[in-house]
Amino acid sequence: MVDLNELVDSDRGRVDPRIYTDPGVYERELEFVFGRSWLFLAHDSQLPKTGSFIQTYMAEDPVLVVRQRDGSVKAFLNQCRHRGMRICRADAGVSKTFTCTYHGWAYDLEGNLINVPLEDRAYKGNLDREAWGALKVPRIANYRGFYFGTWSDETPDFEDYLGDMAFYFDAVADRFDSGLEFTAGTTKWVIDCNWKFAAEQFGGDMYHTSISHASGPIALTDQQVVRGDPNLVQGRQFGGDGHGSGGYIYPERNMPPNFFRGQQEHEFTEDHLDEIEARIGDTRMKKVNNHNTIFPNFSWLGFLWTMRVWHPRGPNQIEVWTWSFVPKDATEALKREIREKAQRTFSPAGVFETDDGENWTEVQQVLHGFKARQNTFHVGMGLGHEERNAGGLPGVTNDVFSEVASRGFYRRWHDLLVGKSWKQIQKEEAARVSAIPESQPELAEGAR
Amino acid sequence: MTTVDQPTPVLSAFRNTDLQTQHTVEQFLYAEAELLDDYRFDEWIDLFTDDVTYWIPNRETRPIRERHLEVAAQDEAAIILDDKFFLKGRVRRITSGISWSEEPPSRARRLITNIRVQPAAKPGELDVRSNFYVYRSRLERHQDWFVGQRFDVLRPADPASGYPFQIANRKIVLEQTTILAPSLTTFL
Structure with missing residues (x-):
């Protein structure tokens, strides 16, 4: 070593x-x-309307960067919380939801888990959907239309980092x-x-x-x-x-x-x-x-x-x-x-x-x-x-x-x-x- | 000459081309490939008309309902969008001896297949689609494969040029969205 x-x-x-x-x-x-570190995610112009998304990476981790209903931009790991399948498999597009094509868990534009097939029969009320949303990029900075994200709480704010x-x-x-x-x-x-x-x-x-x-x-x-x-x-x-x-x-x-x-x-x-x-x-x-x-x-x-x-x-x-x-x-x-x-x-x-x-x-x-x-x-x-x-x-x-x-x-x-x-x-x-x-x-x- | 009835409906992908035209187009494209494989770039560039557009659009992975967005439009990202002036410039560069991504030069072999011919919008010109499989070997053990389809417009040429056509338009659509090669310095 x-x-x-x-x-x-x-x-x-x-x-x-x-x-x-x-x-x-x-x-x-x-x-x-x-x-x-702060990693570049997307530019404003890549996400023109509500539901516009791109699939990108933070180093090796695939993330979805999505335009929200309130105009903000959020990002989450492109990985289903059930067995880890990619939730979205297009490079870019416009969507209302992201549905995993393995077992069908579906996530909204923020990455919240909103639908689970056969939920009542299969999980019998024991699945806390709120706890099983996609892993969110906790900090996103919008600097003059350039969006950067970091997984870390410790990293200084983006302008300080710059x-x-x-x-x-x-x-x-x-x-x-x-x-x-x-x-x-x-x-x-x-x-x-x-x-x-x-x-x-x-x-x-x-x-x-x-x-x-x-x-x-x-x-x-x-x-x-x-x-x-x-x-x-x-x-x-x-x-x-x-x-x-x-x-x-x-x-x-x-x-x-x-x-x-x-x-x-x-x-x-x-x-x-x-x-x-x-x-x-x-x-x-x-x-x-x-x-x-x-x-x-x-x-x-x-x-x-x-x-x-x-x-x-x-x-x-x-x-x-x-x-x-x-x-x-x-x-x-x-x-x-x-x-x-x-x-x-x-x-x-x-x-x-x-x-x-x-x-x-x-x-x-x-x-x-x-x-x-x-x-x-x-x-x-x-x-x-x-x-x-x-x-x-x-x-x-x-x-x-x-x-x-x-x-x-x-x-x-x-x-x-x-x-x-x-x-x-x-x-x-x-x-x-x-x-x-x-x-x-x-x-x-x-x-x- | 063989005659084959055009099947109905007219949307059929089948194209019936007279043998002579088919043969001439095929031999022209093979000759073009030979010039490139043999590093005869200065002769190759003369196969293009002065008003040619040589275009390799960007390509993305899209769902079926957005398939029409998969291949980029001309006002979107492209790998190459050149006119004759800049296409010539690329030839000047890679033959300069100081273009380090082609000096020493790569070795390339072009397989041009599935050649389909039909009349183009302009009388006398031909719309020619072909598939290509281009292998590149570089330096000691580097290798790349470029696979895709060409959409050419061929215009009759001055017979004194030695070639029956000039290429008046070329659009190249690669199958890869992420190009699995460090550079595309091989003409397609």
Whole structure:
């Protein structure tokens, strides 16, 4: 058995590769990490009317997320209390009740047990229906239309859990007066890798992009792709409370169209400049736009309009569930432009996405070797160069080519895994953050 | 030429196609598969008309009463929704030598079967449905199977091109809702 305490050393930027492979560690992270974190469930737009439901997962646990009669959203384990059969077997839809197809126990939209076949004859008055409803997700947070759930009473409230990441999440979630909507349908596929490779990369890895995704731009333009000198590109990476956000810094609030940015998007932004600035401010319009992970497994790419959950499927596999998102009041032409761009770049056939899966599956393959697993991985980029509240960006940030978010991700993962209390975790985080020098360097603006 | 009476009612799935048309369509689709299997992507891309839509819609598990929602519409999620420009872009990318999910390249073999032909809405064009079973082997021991149905519209081509048709529309419906592969970089 591995010594849990030795697996991660965030102070030195080291991780033990067995965190990606060990079945015992995996079992423990289901309970101690996923079981004690806020997990993304659904976006408002996926549940348009009373009885609208989607089937999703909290880690490996199937849950139904359902729009209630009062407009609220509730979630419960998709497991009949009688013999554990799935209560609902569709991915999505609209329903009044959920009836188990094994013995017929039926549940209402809240997961209450409302009908039991042959109840009088078979149970003779000895079944307390109220006690045998589906297992409810006890805490659900609605943050700007994004629903997150946790099984844990101990986990801090969602906004507290987000911490400084709220500033970065809001750059997307709170950008438009009209709000956001998800494109209908969840695109799902399977990658044979540990979930942490994906979640960590989306939080804290700009470094891979120009190498791994070298061929991506080639698919999007028939012109010669001119690459700027990466030494001159400006950008910052935020890491805090296990979350991460990184991006380049633009000289203007609305950059001209290019192969990443369509004409419709440019025009829409131009028309909404005042609105966006009033909501999120000049700093975020220029400096917060790219890769993000809310711990543990909800990620998005701002400028590519893709969101996803990395559902763990054992230590060696994930299911990727992804959606594109659009401003709710966008024209049909803009919605189409955004949707197609997101699909083209980040989907199972995406001209960027497929490079990521290739890396992660190869890394996981190599970890079959016992020497490979006894190795140590380097997560030390930019260590010691963190700054606090730099250039109008709250929390701890570092160069965009750093691993401040990755170190934070593994630290939070490890703290939860070893069983530290949330109180202790937050106390230690606060102490660490306040020890980092506060600075206000003028962040240079660089064209990209 | 064999004649087979069209059975009634007209909703029958049976399609009677003259042998020559059936044969030409089949040989065209086999030739297309050969180009792909043999990595002749630059020739393959020329088989598509400039106004082509190449579409792999998303698919979900739905109950029978919502079966009509199972395959996504064009304003919903898709795996691929490309025009000729972006389809060409994919070819440029996977032949670039720096596209790491196809460098080294996968080995793929396409089985195209159950080819059914009927006249399309536009005179001269054909609606062609076919089933495919595509096997991909990658690197040391990775393998994927992609199984589904194609809905093609074939348009007569300039005989000088060497091919009888161009593909004016292709919709691909996969049987998997969760794609059991790390990537779909194999053209279907």
